[in-house]
Amino acid sequence: MIDFWLAAGLLLLVALSFLLIPVLRSRRAQLEEDRTALNVALYQERVAELQTQQEEGVLDAAQMDAGRAEAARELLADTEGVAAPRVSRLGKPAPLLAAILVPVLGLGLYLHFGASDKVELTREFSQPPKSMEEMTQRLERAVAAQPESAEALYFLGRTYMTQDRPADAAKIFERTVNLAGRQPELLGQWAQAQYFADGKKWSDKIQALTDEALKADPKEVTSLGLLGIAAFEGQRYQQAIDYWNRLLEQLPPDDKSRIALQGGIARATEKLVASGGTVAPAAVARTGALLKVQVDLAADLKGKVQPGDSVFIFARATSGPPAPLAAKRLTVADLPATVELGDADAMMPQLKLSNFPEVQLVARISRAGQPTAGEWIGRSQPLASSTTAPQTLTIDSPDK
Missing domain, CATH: 1.25.40.10 (Tetratricopeptide repeat domain)
Structure with a gap:
């Protein structure tokens, strides 16, 4: 805010200069006029002195004329270059009065119609608040100003x-x-x-x-x-x-x-x-798609897998992208197990169970821990993604 008032002060000085310069010039003209009047008075005094000397017989007519001419030359030399006096109809008090009233009136109008509070708020909002209380105070002042x-x-x-x-x-x-x-x-x-x-x-x-x-x-x-x-x-x-x-x-x-x-x-x-x-x-x-799935291993495969083998359970769209819509990871040691697959388990935000009307449930065993390839797999028939009844999925086939 200080720089704003400094700029306003400089502009005010510029404005005052247009009012005060003519006043200063008039003072200079007055001094020149006073000097001219003094020179004229000296000339007249010199001429009177010459006349007195002529009457006393000190000077003859020729010397009188020569002295008068010399005094006239001196007067002309002293007054040379002096401009003719200018007459002002406003007089000297008017510019001085204006120089006082202009800044006072300008300041009063700005305080009444101006936006100094908005300028200050703009400066404050350019800096991050130090606390919630400070932020609240700024907003309250903003509401008061606007x-x-x-x-x-x-x-x-x-x-x-x-x-x-x-x-x-x-x-x-x-x-x-x-x-x-x-x-x-x-x-x-x-x-x-x-x-x-x-x-x-x-x-x-x-x-x-x-x-x-x-x-x-x-x-x-x-x-x-x-x-x-x-x-x-x-x-x-x-x-x-x-x-x-x-x-x-x-x-x-x-x-x-x-x-x-x-x-x-x-x-x-x-x-x-x-x-x-x-x-x-x-x-x-309305809670979104949520499928409850019970996953188990076929009896004839229990001797062919290891307890630490990974089990990937996922749902994918029957007509859509091949990427899983929702997935969970277990191990063979966790089977049988019941899991829930829903929108919260989406692999990508744009691929949710509820976005596809029909899906297929898949469970895959992978010794290498790869969800895309394994040794054994189980698949369900296509079902609606809005199905609420629990589903059973058995891993019973080689993964080809």
């Missing part, structure tokens, strides 16, 4: 939520909605902040906000998560499972929150079963 900025309000609301200030966040999100419109994401954030601000008490207002958000966007994640939390707190475990499964579908495979969300679904399922209920099949299907 009250019509929906983006600044949104980030301030999110910051309040991370600081466990839901009541403040709810007010900020309400202002954001009024500025930016009733966008589904903003409505979900507002509803979530209001829910925690009200002490986790559900209300008609929160219900209306989540309903409006999901009507505009059925995949709005904040509203889905909030409705799941409210249903779980209200012991409506089936609804919690449904909302959280819908949310799980929106998250990418590498999202870290998937683990916590799956844990919540598992707890809701346990409480539902403990209370005597059963999980609806539709809710199970």
